[in-house]
Amino acid sequence: MVKRIKLRTLFIGGCITLFFLVLVVRVFWIQVLQSDFWQEKAAAQWAHTSEIKAVRGTIEDRNGNILASDVPAYTVVVDPEVINELGIGEEVIQGLHDLLDKPVAELKKLVEAKNEKGEYLKNREIRNEGWKIDEELKNKVEDFIKKLREGHDIIETGVGLVREQKRYYPQGSRAAHILGYTDRDGNAVMGMESYFDKQLKGTNGKLLYQSDGKGIKLPNSQDTYQPVVNGSNFKLTIDSTIQYYIEEAMAKAYAEYKPKSITVIAADPNTMEILGLANMPTFNPNEFWNYASDPGVFFNHAIKTRFEPGSTFKIVPLAGAVEENLFDPDATFMSGSIRIKGYGKPLYDQKRAGYGEISFLEGVKRSSNVAFVKLGYEMLGPERLLQYVNDFGFNNLTGIDLPGEVSGIVNPTANNASENATIAYGHGKVLVTPIQQLTAVSAIANGGKLMVPHVVKEITDPNTGKTTVTQPQVVRQVISEESARETSSYLEQVVADLDHGTGRHAYIEGYRVAGKTGTAIKPDGKGGYDRDKVRSSFLGYAPADNPKIAVYVVIDEPADAAGGGAAAGPVFKEIVSQTLQYMGVPKLEESSADSSGQTAKTEVAAMRSTPDLTGKTVKEAKELLLAQGYDFEAVGTGAAVVSQYPEKDTPLAAGQRIYILSQQGDKLVIPDLRGQSLRDALEILNLLKVGIAVEGEGYVQEQTEGVKNGKTTVTLTLNPINEYGEDIPVTVPEDGEQGSDPDAETN
Incomplete structure (x- = not known):
């Protein structure tokens, strides 16, 4: 019995000892040999990461x-x-x-x-x-x-x-087409949203x-x-009001001519700030998914489409001939057709019978192909003509800060007479983009300077408060200031001559307009041309003596093959006439003839008064102000206008903004007052019944909101001038191509 008890005790003791040995080994295994693994697993359970979403820039x-x-x-x-x-x-x-x-x-x-x-x-x-x-x-x-x-x-x-x-x-x-859009997951897809995505989305x-x-x-x-x-x-740099004028004029032309597309670009030729850019058909970025069946609406023709421009390209040989002192407006030539050495077939004017013997100035006004073959091919010669083509930027990107820009291609075969001759009137081996056309005509408008177009005016980093401003950038001086003025005077007569000028449909009463029409017959895809399909365009600026806006209008395949003067000219006229009035540019009016028998022109101040908006709905007020070309801002969330500044019938300075105020919601909305005078800012803030603090003198440079004694207070920081920062670097990719025909006509 004692022996059995001892054996049992020994067995139990051995089991307990073995158990503890296993436990010790297991603990050693976990805590020593697998310590890193279990440390990470434990850390994963008690360690947490909370992500703080960055706010995408406005x-x-x-x-x-x-x-x-x-x-x-x-x-x-x-x-x-x-x-x-x-x-x-x-x-x-x-x-x-x-x-x-x-x-x-x-x-x-x-x-x-x-x-x-x-x-x-x-x-x-x-x-x-x-x-x-x-x-x-x-x-x-x-x-x-x-x-x-x-x-x-x-x-x-x-x-x-x-x-x-x-x-x-x-x-x-x-x-x-400028903005682009982001998809529902917040991914930038096109336009500025895509091009500047890294800066916009933050971290x-x-x-x-x-x-x-x-x-x-x-x-x-x-x-x-x-x-x-x-x-x-x-x-x-875009102005929403000018953009509105552009899109309204395009919509009318689109309904009338039912083309494949319309593209319009407007810029300040002195700085190449893009004031407006649009393509039609277009899309609503808030509902981008509704256009899945027609992806072509997302294509930005303004910077991505190459095409034969037709007669709007004639500004290049004209400017070159003037710069080289080869253009004599009173010299004459026989219009209708011309034969060039080395090419068997004649090249024709759009009116094959011609206009008889006419002056070169009349040839410019009538957009005679023969006149420009003589100017570009015979007088300048192929080498000098191509040099001006390059100087005006047609074989390079313009550098606009939008994604997907393609370069034009003007590259005729060496010693090919027809290809070199037809370049002078914008056909054959010449492919350009709308933005290149606008940049080139702006160089004539601004005194001969080729400049980089841009849509970004300034970028502000909300984390540091630093603002970077895009400065105007000159690429090169293409022609002299004197040659630019002379060329401009000839382009002005293309519009002002209401009998012979192809641009007469773009004439605006009270303003001097310079411009050029274009009607380019389109390739048929089989090596020839389809004369029933054209690309109609108008390229110009105003006022001719002190340009404020340059505009290019191109209509792809308008009904009945309507020409550039008839189809695109009126679109240009509607946009520019409204914009000049909106800008406060004074008109000219006819006065009595002077001693030389010439009719003098005098400026008429374009001072307007504020309309009465009180009692209208906010929607009605906005429509009225847009239609009449006023710069305005709506403040508040209500449906009806309760007050306005300035008051009705107040004379407005050029570009002065109108504020329409409706009922405020739960959170008081303070308008952006930067750039406004102290007087205007104080009037608006008094209407909103907020506290006001002022630092400095001049114009509002910054505004800060705060609360003092339970009342919203706005601090205005003033500065007599605007201080600008550094340039914005831009880079854009290249892509695309298209074909040609030397025998096509243009006007």
Whole structure:
């Protein structure tokens, strides 16, 4: 018995010893040999990362009007488990179908979604119809949720909204091809959004901290904070009002001529700031998904399409001949046709019978191909003509700060007489882009300087407050200032001669307009040309003696092959006449003849008065101001105008802004007053009944909002002048190509 007890004790003791040996080995294995693995696993459980989203930068026009910004958005979600538990599936499906216009079958699939075990799932997003919806639709969904609660006496309905952010373009399709858009996931797709994506989106911040199993932050947590870097804010050279004029004029021409496309670009020729750029057909970046069946609407013809320009290209040989002192406006030639050495067939004017023997000036006004073959091919010669083509930038990128620009190609075969001759009137081996055409004519308008076009006026880093301003950049002096003035005087007569000038449809009463028409017959794709299809255009600027705006209009395949003068000229006229009035450029009026018998011109001040806007709806007021060319800003969230500044019938200085005020919402909205005079700023702030503090003198350079004694206070920092920063570097890729024909006619 004693022996048995000893054996049993020894066995139990051995088992216990073995157990502890195994335990010690296991502990050693875990804590020593696998310490790194388990340390990482533990850290993963108590360490947490919280991401802080960066705010994407805003894009605004030159006057501070918002063109793109981040706004709250809401995604509709459903909880199949709750909905089916309550037995309200059919009601939810029908209600959301009515609100979101999502097919019933797809909603049914979401509401009845189950996992592999046959259990109802939780929280399913309704994409795409219920994804990132706007405030108006969100309110309707909330009303529906409220109706479900009251109708079934429940708190949880299984339908909800998740707050998110989305990119919003408050002016709809306006300037769409400049802005581009971001998709629903926030990825930049095209336009400025894509080109400057890195600067716009900024960098998300991070907070790393430690917590216990319940998620409560540990008292000795070793936090690591990576600050958020918000995206930069962009101010463009675009003027929303001028952009409106452009798109309205294009819409009328598009309806009348039913072309494949229309492109218009407008710029200040003295700085090459782009004032407006548009293509039609266009798109609304807020609803980009609606254009999936027609991706061509996203194509920016202004910088990506190469084509034979026709007679608008004649500005190059004309300017070259003037610069080389070869152009004699009174010298004559025989119009109609011309034969050149080395080419068997004659080259013709658009009117093959010609106009008889006419002066070179009349040849310019009538857009005679023969006149320009003589000027460009015979007088200048192929080498000098090509040198001017290169100097005007047609074989290079302009450098505009938009993505996807292609270069023109003007490269005739050496010693090929027809190819070198037809270049002089914009046909054959000459392919250009609209932005190149506008840049070239601007060089004539501004005194001979080829400049880099740009759409970014300034970039502000909200993290540092630093503002970088784009300075005008001269590429080269193409022709002398004197030659530019002389060339401009001939282009002015193309418009002013209402009998012979091909540009007479662009004539604007009271303003001196210089310009050139173009009607280029299009290639048929088989090595020839289709004379029933043309690309009509007008290229010009005004006032001719002191240019404020240069515009290029090109209409691709207008109905009935309408020419550049008849189709594009009126579009130019409508845009420029409204813009000059909007800019406050004084008109000229006829006065009595002077002693030399010439009719003198006198300036008429274009001073206008403020219209009466009180009592109108905000929408009516905006439409009236847009239609009449006023610069304005709407302040508040109400539907009706309650006050305005300046008051009605107040004389307005050129470019002075009108403010229309409606009812304020929960949060007081302070307009952007930068660039305004102190007097105007004080008047607006007094209307808003806010506290005011002023530092410095001159014009408003900065404004800061704060609260003092429970009242909103705005501090204005004034400066007598604007201080500018450094240039914005730009780089753009190259792409594209197109064909030609030496025998095509143009005007």
